[in-house]
Amino acid sequence: MPSKTIAQNTVTPIKTNRVIWYGFLSVLVLIGVYGLIMRMEMGLISTNLTSNVPWGAWVAFYIYFVGLSAGAFLLSSLIFVFGMEKYEKIGREALLAAILSMVLAMMFISLDLGRMERFWHSLVYFNPFSVLAYEVRFYGLYVLILIAELYLSMRQDLIKNARKNDLKGKIAKICSLGSTDLSKESEARDHKWLKILGSIGIPIAIFGVHGGTGALFAVVKAQHYWNSAVFPVIFVVSALVSGTALLITFYIIRQKVKGGRVDKAMVQSLAGLMIGFLIVDIGLQFYEYLISAYSLDHQALDTLAILFGGKFSFIAFWLVQTFIGAVVPIFLYLKFKESVNALLTAAIMVVLGIVAVRFNIVVPPLLIPQLAGLSGGYYFPSSVEWMTSVGVIGFGLLLYSLAVSILPVDLSRPIEKMGERSER
Amino acid sequence: MAKENINEKISRRDFFKPNFSGAKAWAAELFAEDETKPKETKWAMLIDLQKCIGCDTCTVSCKAENRTPPGVTYNVVLKEEVGTFPNVTKVNIPRPCMQCDQPACKQVCPVKATYKMKNGIVAIDYNRCIGCRYCMVACPYGARYFDFGENYEQEMLGYNSYQTNEYGVEKRERKKKAPVGIVRKCHFCFHRLQRGEEPACVETCLGDARYIGDLNNPDSIVSKLVHSGRAVRLKEYMATEPRVYYLK
Structure with missing residues (x-):
């Protein structure tokens, strides 16, 4: 049988690859553990945050992962609620990615708390006027829905797997x-x-989890750049961009590792969605800049000046957000739509680009002093912030790798209606 | 009660009819304006910019009084040069916490650690704050500072041995306990007001530019000056209704 020989031939490389991969992730996690110890020992002084720039890398990563989660979940709802079976293969993966992204987001935001041990205050005490207070509760509800959905979607395969004794x-x-x-x-x-x-989850994900996270910023009147109604919408759209990109990345890489066949039609369709969302996102961001510029408020104008021409603007805005995160992926999609590798590259680039989008949301407005005469800010993440961030992301990838190898994330059998299109 | 009603042969419909008389009386009592009762003290600060000489004494005395760590400065004096030479003037704007009547910081706090006291002061519950720093981002005056846990032990022996009894809490050693890791800000020296003293910045001001007083009392100096028509507040368009007034 040809498949058997392939399996025999590929056993060794897959095993070494696996060792390298898990070794790499362990190194990341160890770096993170070291950073975490420094963070615990020194407190927030280990960061480059100041009273001028109170939010930095951890908050940026927090909204990034909340976005990934919301995006992945909304994609899964296309399958489970709207019955778009052509995406069926990534349904469970989307839910799994959504859960793990949320776990990472919560890890980042707990790292960011000045008093980490008091995180439970946010659940016990409640300020009905605070967006953040509602957010915390929405996150909890949302994760419960995600877990229930993942369980239901895998239940039968779990029962089948449970018969094995390994x-x-x-x-x-x-x-x-x-x-x-x-x-x-x-x-x-x-x-x-x-x-x-899924139907309950959609409004929770759109308005509660990620629109709400956008509202967290949008309600802050003191920061003119954030204070616009288009902001929560941008959050949701960029969540869709990054979530779709993440799933394309995971799906293709996993198929390649397993030696399975990549469903090119589905990837192309997903990539189309991603690029579509990306273009809407860029359009909305343009309006956000326009609203800020039209306000002629000096704080808003200064924010834009820093965003487009500040010290890190070349890397953060022009290179990562615009070139890597938008221009190249759109070009790759338009020119090399037939190549799965090109689409994979585009997806990875978008996943990276949205990180810069999140940093550019959080940091630039905070660099502007609130009153003329107050000292302005400067911010670049400290080594501890980088180490913990790398560690948390490594931990997330580790959880993901373990989860996909243990849980029945792939469909054991294609559902009837798409029997012909299924492979192997 | 029920027995009396039965004796009076009250109809069943009347018996179950809701009776709000008690609630009405209670509400009337609650909302009645007692003219004879003096209104509670509601603190406000007034800073005369014509008298301010920009000596930073308020900043220094505040630091000494509240023993704030490096990087935490409840009061600062913003110094700005306005105009081009030779038509220049220097404007000094001391900036304590504005103790807003509609505080943006209180609005966003997820755990209600920041709250408005009846006397007008915006307080922070050091034992509740989780250190999320949302309030710092939301404050339009940059009046909030995060306590990163630094100290002046190198410059000042015994700095760590005790902290000021802010908000009237007992003095304690400065260790990795609150207020380390949380947000701090000016509170009009609430612990001094409680003792009947003026805030440190008001007491030490060289030019006598700062006043503290009760806005509910129309005879107080602050009340009179605030209603003199000369008083302005910072960033009034933010709708935060600050309780710190400036005389131009």
Whole structure:
């Protein structure tokens, strides 16, 4: 059998690749642990944050990962709520990525808290006028919905896996939560509940989780650059951009690692979505700049000056956000749509580009002093901030790699309607 | 109660009819303006910019009084040169916390650690603040500072041995305890006001440019000057309704 020989030939490289990959991630996590110890030992003095620039890299990464999560989830809702079966293959992966992104976002924001040990205050005490107070609760609700959805979408495969007696089987047995119903009716019930939960999740993700995170910034009247109603919308759209890009990246890389066939039609369709969202995002961002510029407010104008011509503007805005994050991906999509590798490159570039978008949202307005005569700010993340960020992201990739190798993230069998298009 | 009603042969409909008389009386009592009762003190500060000589004494005395660590300065004097030579003038604007009546910081705080006291002062609960720094971002006056845990132990022996009893809490050693890791700001020297003293900046001002007083009392100097028509506030368009007034 040809497939068997392929399997035999590829065993060794896959194993070494796996060792290298997990070794690499462990190094990242160890760097992060070192950074975390420094952070715990010294407090926020280990960062380059000041009273002038109170928010920095950790907040930027926090909104970045909330965005990834919301984007991935909304993509999954295309499948589970709107029944777009052509994306079926990435449905569970989208939910998994959404959960893990949320975990990372929460890790980043707890790193950022001055009193980490008091994080529970945000759940116990409630200010009904604070956007952030609602956000915290929305995050909790949202993660619960995501976990329930992921469980329902994998339930039958978990039960099947639980029959095996290896580690994977044992974990599947725990994750299946004692359910053993493999009947068609139970599957239909799962799908019904997926649809219900997804329908509840969509407004929570759009208005609660990510629109709300945008509103967190937009309501701050003191920061003119943030204070516009288009801001929450930009957040949601850029979430869709980064979430779609992340899923394209994960899907293609995983297929390549497994030696599976990449569903080119689906990737092209997803890439089209990504580029479409990206163009809408750029358009809305243009309006955001226009609104700031038209206000003629000196703070807003100074923010734009820093954004377009400040010390780090060449790297943060022109190179990463504009060139890597937008121009090259659009070019690759238009010119090399037939090449999966080109689309993968485009997706990775977008994932990186949105990081710069998030930094450019958080940092530039804070560099402008609130009153003439107050000292202005300067901010570049400190080594501890970089180390912890690298560590948290490495930890996230580690969790993801473990999850995809243990949990039945791939469909065990294609659903009936798309039987012909399924591979192998 | 029920027994009386039965004896009076009250109809069932009347019995179940809601009776708000008690609530009405309570509400009337609650909203009644008692003219005889003196209104509570509501603090406000007034700074006469014509008298300010930009000596920074307020900043220094504030630091001494509140023993604020490096990087935390409740009061600063903003010094600006306006105009081009030879038509130049120097403007000094001392900036404490504005103790806004509609504080942007209070609005955004997720845990209600920042709150408005009845006496007009915006307070921070050091034991509740989680250090998210949202309030710092939201303050239009840059009046909030994060305590990064630094100290003056190198310059000043015994700096760590105790902290000022801000908000009337007991003095304690400066360790990795609150207020380290949380947000701090000027509170009109609330602990001094409680003792019947003026805030440190008001007391030490060389030019006698700063006044503290009760805006609810029409006879106070601050009240009279605030209503003199000369008083302005910083960034009034922010709708924060500051309680710090400036005389131009």
